[in-house]
Amino acid sequence: MADQTKxxxxxAACRTLVKHGYHQTxxxxxxxxxxxxxxxxxxxxxxxxxxLVAAIxxxxxxxxxxxxxxxxxxxxxxPEDADPLAFGRAGFELAKLELKNYSGLFLLIFDMxxxxxxxxxxxxxxxxxxxxxxxxxxxxxxxxxAGMRERPAAxxxxxxxxxxxxxxxxxxxxxxxxxxxxxxxxxxxxEMTMAFVTSPGTGTRMEA
Amino acid sequence: MADQTKxxxxxAACRTLVKHGYHQTxxxxxxxxxxxxxxxxxxxxxxxxxxLVAAIxxxxxxxxxxxxxxxxxxxxxxPEDADPLAFGRAGFELAKLELKNYSGLFLLIFDMxxxxxxxxxxxxxxxxxxxxxxxxxxxxxxxxxAGMRERPAAxxxxxxxxxxxxxxxxxxxxxxxxxxxxxxxxxxxxEMTMAFVTSPGTGTRMEA
DNA sequence: ACCGTTTGATTGAATAGCCAATCATTGATT
DNA sequence: AATCAATGATTGGCTATTCAATCAAACGGT
Numbered sequence: 294m295a296d297q298t299k300x301x302x303x304x305a306a307c308r309t310l311v312k313h314g315y316h317q318t319x320x321x322x323x324x325x326x327x328x329x330x331x332x333x334x335x336x337x338x339x340x341x342x343x344x345l346v347a348a349i350x351x352x353x354x355x356x357x358x359x360x361x362x363x364x365x366x367x368x369x370x371x372p373e374d375a376d377p378l379a380f381g382r383a384g385f386e387l388a389k390l391e392l393k394n395y396s397g398l399f400l401l402i403f404d405m406x407x408x409x410x411x412x413x414x415x416x417x418x419x420x421x422x423x424x425x426x427x428x429x430x431x432x433x434x435x436x437x438x439a440g441m442r443e444r445p446a447a448x449x450x451x452x453x454x455x456x457x458x459x460x461x462x463x464x465x466x467x468x469x470x471x472x473x474x475x476x477x478x479x480x481x482x483x484e485m486t487m488a489f490v491t492s493p494g495t496g497t498r499m500e501a
Numbered sequence: 502m503a504d505q506t507k508x509x510x511x512x513a514a515c516r517t518l519v520k521h522g523y524h525q526t527x528x529x530x531x532x533x534x535x536x537x538x539x540x541x542x543x544x545x546x547x548x549x550x551x552x553l554v555a556a557i558x559x560x561x562x563x564x565x566x567x568x569x570x571x572x573x574x575x576x577x578x579x580p581e582d583a584d585p586l587a588f589g590r591a592g593f594e595l596a597k598l599e600l601k602n603y604s605g606l607f608l609l610i611f612d613m614x615x616x617x618x619x620x621x622x623x624x625x626x627x628x629x630x631x632x633x634x635x636x637x638x639x640x641x642x643x644x645x646x647a648g649m650r651e652r653p654a655a656x657x658x659x660x661x662x663x664x665x666x667x668x669x670x671x672x673x674x675x676x677x678x679x680x681x682x683x684x685x686x687x688x689x690x691x692e693m694t695m696a697f698v699t700s701p702g703t704g705t706r707m708e709a
Numbered sequence: 710a711c712c713g714t715t716t717g718a719t720t721g722a723a724t725a726g727c728c729a730a731t732c733a734t735t736g737a738t739t
Numbered sequence: 740a741a742t743c744a745a746t747g748a749t750t751g752g753c754t755a756t757t758c759a760a761t762c763a764a765a766c767g768g769t
Contacts, residue, residue, distance in 0.1 A: 527728060527729080528728080528730085529727095529728080529729090540730090540731080540732085543729075543730060543731080547730095548729080548730085549728095549729065549730090
C-alpha cells in the first residue's frame with residue numbers, strides 16, 4: 294500500500310512537470326494530481342528536489358524498456374554477431390521514434406537540464422541520464438570505428454559526445470518549435486555520420 | 502539618464518541570472534545587484550518576463566560582435582571570394598572559442614531554454630536566438646554543399662539544424678559537467694563534417 | 710475470539726517566508 | 740509648476756515545510 298501511493302505521487306509529479314514545468318508545479322499541485330492530501334508528498338519525499346529526482350528516474354524507465362525490447366542491452370556490450378554499421382543506422386531510426394513517442398520525457402528532461410545548471414542535486418540526476426545514454430552511443434561507435442579502414446583522429450568518446458549532443462540539440466529544437474522537422478535533421482546527421490565512417494580517410498584532401 | 506539606468510538593470514539581470522539562475526533570481530535581487538531601489542525594475546519593465554527577454558538579447562550582443570570582428574556578417578551573405586570549406590572549419594574553431602569565452606551566456610541561454618518550454622514569451626526570445634544562429638550555420642552549409650561533387654540527400658536546412666544541434670548539445674554537456682572535453686567533441690564533429698563534405702571527390706567549387 | 714496497544718499512513722490546517730506587482734511619496738530637471 | 744525618475748513600504752498571493760490529529764491495520768496477550 295505504501296509503495297503504491299509513493300509511485301502514485303511520482304507518476305503525478307511526472308504528469309504535472311511535463312504539463313506545467315518546474316516553475317509552475319508545487320508540491321500541492323502534485324498531491325492534488327495524485328488525489329492525495331497536500332502533506333503526503335512530504336511524508337514520502339523529504340524535499341521537493343528528492344521528488345523531482347525520483348520523477349526523472351521514473352520518466353526514463355519506459356525508454357530503456359523500449360531499447361531492451363529492441364534487443365539492445367543498455368549497459369552490457371553489443372551482440373558479437375551484429376553489423377556495427379547497421380546498428381548505427383538503427384540507432385538513428387530509434388532516436389526518431391523516441392522523440393515521437395516520448396516527447397513528454399524530453400520535455401521533462403530539458404526542463405531539468407535548465408534546473409540542473411544551478412542545482413547540484415538535479416544536476417547529478419541529469420548527469421546520470423546523460424552518462425548512461427552517451428555511453429551507449431559510445432559502445433555503438435566503438436564497433437563502428439573498429440571497422441573503419443583508417444582510424445579517425447577523434448577518440449570514440451569524443452565521437453559519442455558529438456553524436457549524443459547532435460541528437461539532443463535536435464530534440465531541443467523540436468521541443469521549442471513543434472513545426473521543426475526533427476526527422477530531416479536526424480537523417481542529415483545519419484547521412485553525415487555514415488559518410489564519415491565509410492570515407493577512405495581523413496585529412497587527405499587537396500587544399501583550396 | 503533614463504537609458505543608462507535601464508541598461509544597468511539589464512546588465513544586473515544578466516549577472517544575477519548567470520550566477521543564480523532563473524528560479525533563484527527575484528526582481529529585488531536584480532535591483533539590489535544594480536544598486537537601485539526594489540521598485541525600479543518594474544518601472545522600466547512591466548513584468549519579470551519582459552526584463553528576462555531584454556536580458557537574453559543583451560547577453561547575446563557580445564557574441565555577435567565577436568563574429569563581426571572576425572569579418573563575418575551575421576545576417577548578410579558570406580563573402581563571395583571565401584573558400585566555403587575553410588569557412589566551415591573556422592566556424593568550428595569559433596564555436597570552441599565562443600564556449601570558452603562566453604560560457605556565462607550559454608548558462609543563461611540553456612536556463613532560458615528550460616523556461617521557454619513552458620513560457621511562450623521566453624520561448625519567442627529563445628527561438629529568435631536559435632533562428633539567427635542556425636540560419637548563419639545554414640549559410641555556411643549552403644556554400645559548402647554547393648561545392649560538393651554529389652549533392653547530399655539531406656537539405657541544407659536539415660544539415661544546419663544537425664550541426665547547430667550538435668554544437669549546442671556539446672555546450673550542454675560542458676555546462677553540466679565542467680570536466681567534459683568540449684573541444685574534443687567539437688573536433689570530432691568537425692572531422693565528421695569534413696569527411697562528409699569531401700567524401701566522393703575533391704571539393705571543387707562550382708559557381709552558379 | 711476479544712481488546713488494548715503500537716505502528717505507520719493519511720489528513721488538512723498552520724507556519725514562516727518569499728515573490729511580483731502596486732503605489733503613494735520624494736527628488737530632480739526642465 | 741509639471742514632468743519624469745526613483746524610492747521603499749505595502750499588498751495579496753503563493754510556496755515548501757511542519758505538525759498535531761485522525762485513521763486503519765497488525766500484533767500480542769488473554
